[in-house]
Amino acid sequence: MLKRWRLFAVGLAAIGLLTAGLQAVRARLAADHALSELKAQYVRPRGSPPAPEDNQSTPERVALGRQLFFDPRLSGSGAMSCATCHAPNRDWQDGMATAIGRDGRILARRTPTLLNAAWGLPFFWDGRADTLEQQAVMPIEAPGEMNLPHAQAIARIAAIQGYRQAFAESYGDEGVTINTIGKAIAAFERTLVSGQAPFDRWIAGDERAISQQAQRGFILFNTRAGCSTCHSGWRFTDDGFHDIGVGRDDEGRAGVMPGIEQLRFAFKTPTLRNITQRAPYMHDGSLQTVEDVIDFYATRPVDRPSLSPDLARIELSAEDRADLVAFLGTLTSEDAAHHPPTLPQ
Ligand code: HEC
Ligand code: HEC
Structure with missing residues (x-):
């Protein structure tokens, strides 16, 4: 009798373990699927750049x-x-x-x-x-x-x-x-195109092209940190205009399209390609390092009616910030030197 119960219990436990295992596998598959869908949004276009x-x-x-x-x-x-x-x-x-x-x-x-x-x-x-x-x-x-x-x-x-x-x-x-x-x-x-960066090799399937920390940064960038709301796609820009709280004299897009509150202090979302090599940052060059930029987003020093509502959701721990910095570092390509041409006389 006792023996049969024991067998039954072992059987139950085994079934339990199996389902838990299956669930873990399923969760893992779903996460992989979500990640590959996300990565698909960052594939570089093939062929030559568009021209009119x-x-x-x-x-x-x-x-x-x-x-x-x-x-x-x-x-x-x-x-x-x-x-x-x-x-x-x-x-x-x-x-x-x-x-x-x-x-x-x-x-x-x-x-x-x-x-x-x-x-x-x-x-x-x-x-x-x-x-x-x-x-x-x-x-x-x-x-x-x-x-x-x-x-x-x-x-x-x-x-x-x-x-x-x-x-x-x-x-x-x-x-x-x-x-x-x-x-x-x-x-x-139109011939000035950023070259392949470690990030592109990762997107193309080379798992070791960027660090685990940078991979966490990429996921964060697209989820909780909300960066991809504006810095979207392989160029990392929506080509849109947003006030993220930089500067207070230059009205930006509102100078071109007056009368729309959200366009006051709004500037074009810059690309993040080769970002680590392009300091200082922002339309007025007011931030010196990539770390300064992340801290700026984390602390949101400015509040005004035109400020983009998308910024309010951003919450970043010290670890998150380091992950984001690691990710941004993978966007730098090694481009061949460009030499000035001979000018016609
Ligand atoms: C609401 C849209 C929006 C969101 C969300 C956003 N950005 Fe930006 N980002 C911008 C705009 C617009 C600028 C330029 C602002 C300016 O110069 O006034 C900018 C500038 C930058 C710059 C400096 C680029 C340069 O060339 O000067 C970096 C780096 C950057 N953002 C990274 C991030 C990261 C990382 C996040 C997420 C934590 C993020 N952004 C979230 C719109 C956004
Ligand atoms: C004195 C420095 C200076 C010179 C010279 C200069 N630029 Fe610029 N360029 C800038 C600045 C500053 C901006 C941003 C101005 C603004 O947004 O109001 C800019 C913006 C641009 C942009 C817009 C880029 C974008 O992402 O929106 C292009 C394209 C450009 N310049 C091309 C040129 C070409 C072509 C020439 C020569 C015919 C030239 N520039 C000469 C400083 C310069």
Whole structure:
């Protein structure tokens, strides 16, 4: 009798263990499934970057745009080019809190990276330019920047034999116009794509490409920390505008679209690609390190009506912050050095 009971109990325990085991396996499978769905949102697009119908990329257009980008003759002083502020060896930024313009004047905003600009619409921290073509000709005549009226820019470029030839090859009969100058520069900018980072290798299936801590950071980034609400997809931006509480004089997007409370102090969500190499941070360069940025989100020092409601949910322990920093470190790619081109004479 006793023996039979014992057998029964052992049987029950075995069944219990088995179901618990099955449940654990099932939970594990579900978690793996959720993780792989999450990872699928971060797969890089294949093929060449998108370009508008009327400015498809050709090697001639890209080469011409690259020359114009590096050419100081497109500035009033003859000393400043796009590359002065968007420097190739600084991830197409300048490392300054805010840019230095003509004659050393301090500009109001930080120079953004041009990496992956082919995908990011609209442009500027406040989104005041709709396309890269439109944006490219604005700094040329901006008095605080390159300070060269468009008519003079056209005359200077058209006077250079090598350029006349390159424009004819790239844009046919239209030749040198402000329109084709913008198009060529935009065609070059679309080639500036961030390279493969450890994070991309992890997304592609290499489990050891990033640390366990960074993997925890990635999950946190997408869940409890709520970062992916705005920093979404492989470029880590929704291309939207949000007030996260930085600065109090510059009204950002509200300067372009007045009268909408949520757009006051709202700035374009920056990409997080190569983030560790692109200090200082924010539109005004007010935060020095990635750690400072995470602390800023954790403590939310500013409260005002326009502040994004998505920030309120963010709660971060010391360990969470370290995990997030580890994750952000995996987004840095090793890009080949970019050397300035020879300019036409
Ligand atoms: C004096 C420094 C300086 C020069 C020169 C300069 N830029 Fe910029 N660039 C900036 C700053 C600062 C911003 C951000 C301004 C803003 O958002 O109001 C910016 C923004 C941009 C953006 C928008 C990026 C984004 O993600 O929204 C593009 C594209 C760009 N510049 C391309 C160029 C091109 C092309 C040239 C040359 C024709 C050029 N820049 C010359 C400093 C400079
Ligand atoms: C409500 C949208 C939103 C959320 C949520 C959000 N961010 Fe941001 N993030 C932004 C915007 C907008 C900026 C630029 C703000 C500015 O310059 O005024 C920014 C800037 C940054 C920067 C600096 C980038 C640079 O180039 O200057 C980092 C790093 C960053 N965020 C990481 C995070 C992390 C990590 C989280 C989660 C803890 C997070 N963000 C949550 C919108 C958001």
